[in-house]
Amino acid sequence: MSSNGETIVRSTPIRLSKSCIGEEEKAAVLRVLDAGFLGMGEEVRDFENDLQQFIGTTKAVVCVNTGTAALHLALECMDIGLGDEVLVPTLTYVASFQAVAATGAVPIPCDVLPESGFLDPLDARLRMTPRTKAIMPVHYASNSAAIGEIYALARECGLRVVEDAAHSFGCYREGHRIGVDGDVICFSFDGIKNITSGEGGAVVTGDMKLAARIEDARLLGVSRDTEKRYSNMRSWEFDVEHRGFRYHMSNIMAAIGRTQLAKYDSFANTRVVLARNYQRLLGDVKSLRLFEFDYDYYGIVPHIFPVRVVKGGRNEMMAVLRASGIECGVHYYLNHNLSYFKNRKNGCRNAESLYSQLITLPLHPDLTFEQQSYIAQVIEKQTRVT
Numbered sequence: 001m002s003s004n005g006e007t008i009v010r011s012t013p014i015r016l017s018k019s020c021i022g023e024e025e026k027a028a029v030l031r032v033l034d035a036g037f038l039g040m041g042e043e044v045r046d047f048e049n050d051l052q053q054f055i056g057t058t059k060a061v062v063c064v065n066t067g068t069a070a071l072h073l074a075l076e077c078m079d080i081g082l083g084d085e086v087l088v089p090t091l092t093y094v095a096s097f098q099a100v101a102a103t104g105a106v107p108i109p110c111d112v113l114p115e116s117g118f119l120d121p122l123d124a125r126l127r128m129t130p131r132t133k134a135i136m137p138v139h140y141a142s143n144s145a146a147i148g149e150i151y152a153l154a155r156e157c158g159l160r161v162v163e164d165a166a167h168s169f170g171c172y173r174e175g176h177r178i179g180v181d182g183d184v185i186c187f188s189f190d191g192i193k194n195i196t197s198g199e200g201g202a203v204v205t206g207d208m209k210l211a212a213r214i215e216d217a218r219l220l221g222v223s224r225d226t227e228k229r230y231s232n233m234r235s236w237e238f239d240v241e242h243r244g245f246r247y248h249m250s251n252i253m254a255a256i257g258r259t260q261l262a263k264y265d266s267f268a269n270t271r272v273v274l275a276r277n278y279q280r281l282l283g284d285v286k287s288l289r290l291f292e293f294d295y296d297y298y299g300i301v302p303h304i305f306p307v308r309v310v311k312g313g314r315n316e317m318m319a320v321l322r323a324s325g326i327e328c329g330v331h332y333y334l335n336h337n338l339s340y341f342k343n344r345k346n347g348c349r350n351a352e353s354l355y356s357q358l359i360t361l362p363l364h365p366d367l368t369f370e371q372q373s374y375i376a377q378v379i380e381k382q383t384r385v386t
């Protein structure tokens with residue numbers, strides 16, 4: 001604010017999210033370009049080994065070219081397809097829904113818990129049919145604390161669980177990193193996630209038969225082509241037993257990913273410090289309600305910082321932020337309201353009311369305290385006029 005109370009509009013907007021790439025990533029890409037093997041090879045194998053070690057698991061880690069591909073292959077290779085249903089929270093990126101649809105199965109939009117945005121286990125139970133094959137909980141805003149009930153439900157009903165952990169790479173749950181516990185866990189390394197490999201994703205599972213099938217399916221279904229690629233060769237005579245896709249990760253992507261992984265602690269610390277600073281700045285602002293993750297970001301590395309506008313209108317707040325040079329977003333437009341996934345008898349009441357209040361504030365490792373103070377001032381000023 002200037003001294004007369006007018007909001008100064010910044011010349012360049014404060015970014016909602018962004019990739020944080022340095023000289024190290026550029027050098028890593030050049031190293032791969034100079035080596036002359038751009039596609040899938042040793043670098044991808046090394047990234048998978050690095051990820052396994054970082055997560056602290058003996059489970060298989062299979063890298064692919066997007067988080068969406070990771071989700072799709074997880075379901076596809078469980079033989080989920082036409083005639084099947086998968087339970088998904090409606091409050092998620094459309095990627096989760098399209099990954100289910102890509103198998104031929106139907107994504108069933110489920111309601112979420114009002115306080116966390118996480119899949120509501122009671123609602124999921126009500127939407128179960130004999131066609132239900134899997135549950136896909138989403139770690140909304142990196143929080144998956146309530147997942148125990150989802151696994152209990154899955155065990156009781158004989159369902160697989162595919163965790164959409166796109167927001168929570170590197171987070172801890174009950175003392176272990178995400179990926180250590182659970183059935184199948186899928187990460188995204190797209191440009192703005194906790195780490196990036198340019199684009200990219202990974203499937204983590206202790207089901208070694210499933211992992212082997214995913215390894216083949218990412219390379220057009222060519223049996224055991226992965227082993228060949230990791231010694232910079234390929235298969236010339238081979239069999240194909242299942243449908244496959246062109247979903248493998250490239251050495252270029254893996255080189256970026258490995259460099260980002262080495263910077264994880266620094267990115268993570270910054271994200272947590274920024275999120276706590278938002279809590280301090282905005283905790284008492286009357287127009288907002290923060291998500292009260294009761295662990296105070298202990299073990300949680302927030303990918304996004306959504307808040308609820310409870311007074312004065314979400315759209316009004318968004319307009320003021322944007323006019324003040326602050327990018328903001330809404331995570332997420334509800335999937336059951338999309339034409340392709342329309343579900344008329346839906347009744348996801350918590351998600352609907354949450355959606356009407358949601359706004360996501362800027363969060364990325366290059367955000368500064370000074371920018372956060374400015375964002376808080378703009379929000380406080382708007383709160384006073386409503």
Ligand SMILES: *Cc1c(COP(=O)(O)O)cnc(C)c1O
Nearest residue numbers: 066067068093095166188189190
């Ligand atoms: C980013 C994201 C995905 C998909 O990951 P991509 O790598 O972009 O394909 C899936 N689900 C959620 C919740 C995400 O945020």
